[in-house]
Amino acid sequence: xxxxxxxxxxxxxxxxxxxxxxxxxxxxxxxxxxxxxxxxxxxxxxxxxxxxxxxxxxxxxxxxxxxxxxxxxxxxxxxxxxxxxxxxxxxxxxxxxxxxxxxxxxxxxxxxxxxxxxxxxxxxxxxxxxxxxxxxxxxxxxxxxxxxxxxxxxxxxxxxxxxxxxxxxxxxxxxxxxxxxxxxxxxxxxxxxxxxxxxxxxxxxxxxxxxxxxxxxxxxxxxxxxxxxxxxxxxxxxxxxxxxxxxxxxxxxxxxxxxxxxxxxxxxxxxxxxxxxxxxxxxxxxxxxxxxxxxxxxxxxxxxxxxxxxxxxxxxxxxxxxxxxxxxxxxxxxxxxxxxxxxxxxxxxxxxxxxxxxxxxxxxxxxxxxxxxxxxxxxxxxxxxxxxxxxxxxxxxxxxxxxxxxxxxxxxxxxxxxxxxxxxxxxxxxxxxxxxxxxxxxxxxxxxxxxxxxxxxxxxxxxxxxxxxxxxxxxxxxxxxxxxxxxxxxxxxxxxxxxxxxxxxxxxxxxxxxxxxxxxxxxxxxxxxxxxxxxxxxxxxxxxxxxxxxxxxxxxxxxxxxxxxxxxxxxxxxxxxxxxxxxxxxxxxxxxxxxxxxxxxxxxxxxxxxxxxxxxxxxxxxxxxxxxxxxxxxxxxxxxxxxxxxxxxxxxxxxxxxxxxxxxxxx
Numbered sequence: 001x002x003x004x005x006x007x008x009x010x011x012x013x014x015x016x017x018x019x020x021x022x023x024x025x026x027x028x029x030x031x032x033x034x035x036x037x038x039x040x041x042x043x044x045x046x047x048x049x050x051x052x053x054x055x056x057x058x059x060x061x062x063x064x065x066x067x068x069x070x071x072x073x074x075x076x077x078x079x080x081x082x083x084x085x086x087x088x089x090x091x092x093x094x095x096x097x098x099x100x101x102x103x104x105x106x107x108x109x110x111x112x113x114x115x116x117x118x119x120x121x122x123x124x125x126x127x128x129x130x131x132x133x134x135x136x137x138x139x140x141x142x143x144x145x146x147x148x149x150x151x152x153x154x155x156x157x158x159x160x161x162x163x164x165x166x167x168x169x170x171x172x173x174x175x176x177x178x179x180x181x182x183x184x185x186x187x188x189x190x191x192x193x194x195x196x197x198x199x200x201x202x203x204x205x206x207x208x209x210x211x212x213x214x215x216x217x218x219x220x221x222x223x224x225x226x227x228x229x230x231x232x233x234x235x236x237x238x239x240x241x242x243x244x245x246x247x248x249x250x251x252x253x254x255x256x257x258x259x260x261x262x263x264x265x266x267x268x269x270x271x272x273x274x275x276x277x278x279x280x281x282x283x284x285x286x287x288x289x290x291x292x293x294x295x296x297x298x299x300x301x302x303x304x305x306x307x308x309x310x311x312x313x314x315x316x317x318x319x320x321x322x323x324x325x326x327x328x329x330x331x332x333x334x335x336x337x338x339x340x341x342x343x344x345x346x347x348x349x350x351x352x353x354x355x356x357x358x359x360x361x362x363x364x365x366x367x368x369x370x371x372x373x374x375x376x377x378x379x380x381x382x383x384x385x386x387x388x389x390x391x392x393x394x395x396x397x398x399x400x401x402x403x404x405x406x407x408x409x410x411x412x413x414x415x416x417x418x419x420x421x422x423x424x425x426x427x428x429x430x431x432x433x434x435x436x437x438x439x440x441x442x443x444x445x446x447x448x449x450x451x452x453x454x455x456x457x458x459x460x461x462x463x464x465x466x467x468x469x470x471x472x473x474x475x476x477x478x479x480x481x482x483x484x485x486x487x488x489x490x491x492x493x494x495x496x497x498x499x500x501x502x503x504x505x506x507x508x509x510x511x512x513x514x515x516x517x518x519x520x521x522x523x524x525x526x527x528x529x530x531x532x533x534x535x536x537x538x539x540x541x542x543x544x545x546x547x548x549x550x551x552x553x554x555x556x557x558x559x560x561x562x563x564x565x566x567x568x569x570x571x572x573x574x575x576x577x578x579x580x581x582x583x584x585x586x587x588x589x590x591x592x593x594x595x596x597x598x599x600x601x602x603x604x605x606x607x608x609x610x611x612x613x614x615x616x617x618x619x620x621x622x623x624x625x626x627x628x629x630x631x632x633x634x635x636x637x638x639x640x641x642x643x644x645x646x647x648x649x650x651x652x653x654x655x656x657x658x659x660x661x662x663x664x665x666x667x
Contacts, residue, residue, distance in 0.1 A: 028298040029059040030307045041135030045144035054094040061085035072286035074189035090184035091154035100315040104147030105322040113332045114172035115181025117152045154182030155288035161255030170219040173376035188281045196280040198223045203275045213260040220279035221254035229277035237592040241274045270589015285373035297346040325355040333361025344405045351410040354490040362427035385429035387445045392434045414445040415486045419453040420580025424531045428552035436550035449501040449565035450475035452578035454598030466582040471598030473578045477650035502554045508564035512553045523613040569636045577601040605664045626665040633658045
């Protein structure tokens with residue numbers, strides 16, 4: 001009797017709650033597919049078969065009254081429609097198996113990086129960014145052979161100002177439309193009376209060398225072009241900004257300033273500028289995070305959008321998606337961490353992502369959910385710096401990237417991969433607390449450092465603005481193996497390989513002085529023991545360095561190669577010194593760090609050709625013959641296969657590369 005009454009009471013309560021709930025919950029109002037065509041030139045990928053390319057527009061509504069959206073900065077100042085919702089739209093591209101039954105039923109979501117997808121280059125080793133209907137865009141076809149449905153979502157707003165290159169506005173914080181870029185049309189926040197929201201911002205941009213005038217682009221329009229700003233200059237990337245005495249500047253328009261250096265400025269291409277001004281009209285950038293959440297929630301949970309259009313991932317009338325994995329690299333690596341830092345549940349409380357792969361994102365989040373967000377910038381690092389919840393005595397806060405989802409019980413399984421270059425830009429804080437002590441990762445997180453690598457592997461080693469050849473050490477084979485391990489983790493619970501990264505306790509995460517790292521003195525190779533420190537965003541004209549936090553970098557062996565982390569076969573059986581850093585050459589801020597670059601410093605071929613000052617044994621002194629070198633390389637590959645750090649399909653490729661690299665050795 002009581003049991004029946006309880007059931008009726010619960011049902012009555014549910015009906016009452018539904019009657020008083022908002023008419024809609026934040027979800028996809030419509031997913032309008034404008035075109036469906038064959039992808040990748042019609043080629044077939046193993047058992048998965050051919051792929052289709054869908055291109056369209058997603059229209060969203062977000063309820064600003066719901067607690068899950070309360071953390072979105074300025075959502076209360078966003079315009080609302082007649083239903084009280086905040087609306088916006090974004091571009092989307094879907095790559096799905098033509099026969100969904102042949103796929104792996106897993107959704108692979110990538111918020112695009114400055115309008116473009118990176119996953120095909122990083123996992124499929126595709127060269128360039130060819131149109132998705134071209135066969136070349138598929139690269140080696142890895143993601144397709146795995147059977148993923150790939151979803152690429154736009155989230156950055158177009159730039160209303162003059163057309164600029166991709167990185168021209170705060171390192172790509174806003175985008176000039178066109179060239180296939182995926183963007184989002186996000187609303188502008190204003191006060192209830194329509195008056196603009198303003199704030200004092202510091203815009204940073206590079207300048208031309210010499211005394212020629214140049215243009216600086218502003219992420220947000222100037223509130224009043226009649227008001228003065230403050231211009232400061234850094235003559236070298238390592239130098240603090242100083243008052244720009246003798247420089248003239250003017251507003252060209254509300255989006256642009258023109259700077260004219262004095263005739264005797266003496267600037268080279270390493271100089272940069274800070275312009276402090278009063279900005280207005282912030283984009284409600286936090287809605288970008290809601291767009292990522294709600295698109296994936298719709299594709300994995302809803303059969304139709306609000307307008308009755310079917311979910312494009314239906315198979316025989318049922319939703320095909322069983323698991324969802326988010327991937328981001330660099331800017332979007334920081335973004336997917338920011339997403340789960342804010343929420344991993346949609347407005348109905350449903351978990352969105354089962355797994356997250358954050359790549360080359362170091363120890364920082366992104367700035368989408370800030371009043372005047374500029375998510376193209378690297379250098380706005382602030383606590384928290386890692387996944388584990390910690391107390392920071394500097395900011396006197398307790399926080400961690402997973403603290404919120406842990407409280408809600410919907411944390412994804414996380415794979416974090418970095419090149420060594422990230423550690424040389426304050427990325428060591430990922431592995432420690434803010435006092436420099438080793439910090440444990442939560443059980444649902446794995447962290448891997450690709451030892452002695454640069455941001456992305458160099459396709460060509462030409463130095464460009466750097467002193468040394470660029471680093472070609474290719475970590476992508478291990479990326480593929482680790483993605484496969486993450487997929488298995490979210491599917492079956494089988495845990496991936498243990499984390500691999502330097503530690504303080506192991507004396508492999510050390511201070512950057514040469515005496516600590518052990519980097520050898522090599523002829524013609526400079527060394528800089530002062531890695532760039534990040535600058536807090538909008539910290540005023542003076543900026544604010546993270547001087548209270550430790551700077552730790554990887555220790556190296558006698559050749560200068562990193563000792564800890566995932567060490568690729570080329571590093572375990574080396575023919576060169578590979579570093580995660582490189583220094584700028586003359587004319588480009590000589591001696592400062594080259595952005596996102598590592599070094600490639602080959603060994604001499606023989607003892608006779610080795611420079612007297614080079615302490616590194618030559619290739620022939622090490623291995624004697626090509627046969628011995630290849631035997632050692634093969635042994636390393638076999639061990640990495642056992643450790644699940646390589647896949648069998650990559651073993652022949654690595655051996656082929658090793659054979660070519662060892663051509664100078666006698667047979």
